[in-house]
Amino acid sequence: MGFFTRAAMDALMKTTHPEINRRQCWNLHPHRKSCTACKDICPYGDQIFTRPNLVKDWDPCTDCGLCVSVCRSRCISPSPEQVERDTSAADTDNDTIWIGCEKSARKNSMVRACIASLSWEALAYLALNKKIVLDLTPCGECENDTCADQLRAELTRLVEFFGETMFEARFTLAYEPDEAPYHVKELTRREMFEQVGHGSKSGTKQLLRMLPGLRADEDGGADFRLLLHQRTRQLKAAMPDNPLHYGCYLPSFTDKCFACGKCEKACRAGALKQEDLPDGQTRMVVTPWKCSECGVCVAACSNKGLDGMKLRQLTTLGPVSLHKCTKTLCKNCGKPIAPDSAGGLCSVCRIKERTKQRQEEARARAQKLKEEREAKKAAEEAAKAAEQAAAPAAEPAVEAAAPAAPQSVAAMLTDEAAAAAGAETAAAVPKTD
Incomplete structure (x- = not known):
């Protein structure tokens, strides 16, 4: 009965491909170079992706998981089937998990299309439960350079997460077929039935977790990071006196940070939060298991309040406070501003004040020009009125002098006529000797 129950649960929960949260994609943020990692590493990239954050078919x-492991912002979440498949080996009775690819001639307990398809979070989760043997025998003959680069990046990240001492204790890299041979543990009949029953119970529990109303908020985005966080928390509770330390890349805040909130808005994963304290200060809280270490928050900060991503040693992947500062608010709008801001205003309000001041100066100049024009117009009207007032006094003198002019002209004409007549008479009289 348990076997059939498990098969039914697996059929109901089966999802054959990952899911993409486009809001969290690296390419939706301003960057000089777009990310095509998921499309480049996928064996069917051109057939599945029209562009990196948009799926065609x-x-x-x-469901190999290569796109999940290579995504820098973790916007590609694994399918529940992939999570169950990659983490189920942690529940087995074997003390060691042998992981290899399909090209390996060794009989490994976990066989994947490529070891790079297992994200470093999944490998870290398995390593906190069992010892890991990575069969790297076929990697020397593999021609897929993209997967090789991804595997090197994951191993480097695992060394940073565990430290060299713990990494060497939990991981074994087998480059030759005779290194770390695979041992099969034979189970009794009772142990076989217990394994089948355990698988049925885990499948039922997973199905119940997916039902509405029975899921916790923390389980909403269940993935390898959440499982890794839960495991580190269990280990810390089991070893409170000497907890293990894990290396996580977290944003590094500087003294220039004044809690403007740009990094919080840019973080689509919700890993960054601002919390106001009773003493008037504000602290920046980061949740490492939610943080994908993508660096979008660093790119979004324009005030040099973030100085890249720094490696920190933590005992768990729960929330941690990274920075405290006192907020200085803008006088007009109340938004956070830098303590040395001119006039106690934010850049927007400063521009508004400058624009308002220029408008007032332009209005004053316009009013001054208007007054000058009105004064000039009034002066012209006054001069014109004075001219009109002086014109009636000059008109009688002109009228008195007007009759004398015709009389003198007539006299002049009479004198000329007399002179002409005299000349004619003189001409008519004959001369006498």
Whole structure:
């Protein structure tokens, strides 16, 4: 009965491909170079992706998990089937998990299309439960450079997460077929039935977790990071006196941070939060298991309040306070501003004040020009009125002098006529000797 129950649960929960949260994609933020990692590493990239954050068709997808492990912002979440498949080995009775690819001639307990398809979070979760043997025998003959680069990046990140001493204690890298041979543990009949029953119970529990109303908020985005966080918390509770330390890349705040909130808005994963304290200060809280270490918050900060991503040693992946500062608010709008801001205003209000001042100066100049024009117009009207007032006094003198002019002209004409007549008379009289 348990076997059939498990098969039914697996069929109900089966999802054959990952899911993409486009709001969290690296390419939706301003960067000089777009990210095409998921499309480049996928064996069917051109058939599945029209562009990195937009899927054309999921049918060719084999749910290998390469796109999940290579995504820098973790906007590609694994399918529940992939999470169950990659983490189920942690519940087995074997003390060691042998992991290899399909090209390996060794009989490994976990076989994947490529070891790089297991994200470093999944490998870290398995390593906190069992010892890990990575079969790297076929990697020397593999021609896929993209997967090789991804595997090197994951191993480097695991060394940073565990430290060299713990990494060497939990991981074994097998480059030759005779290194770390695989041992099969034979189970009794009772142990076999217990394994089947355990698988049925885990499948039922997973199905109940998916039902509405029975899920916790922390389980809403269940993935390898959440499982890793839960495991580190268990280990810390089991070893309170000497807890293990894990290396996590977290944003590094500087003294120039004044809690403007740009980094919180840019973080689509919700890993960054601002909390106001009773003493008037504000602290920046980061949740490492939610943080994908993508660096979008650093790119979004324009005030040099973030100085990149720094490696920190933590005992768990729960919330941690990274920075405290006192907020200085803008006088007009109340938004956070830098303590040395000119006039106690934010940049927007400063521009508004400058614009308002220029408008007032332009209005004053316009009013001054208007007054000058009105004064000039009034002066012209006054001069014109004075001219009109002086014109009636000059008109009688002109009228008195007007009759004398015709009389003198007539006299002049009479004198000329007399002179002409005299000349004619003189001409008519004959001369006498």
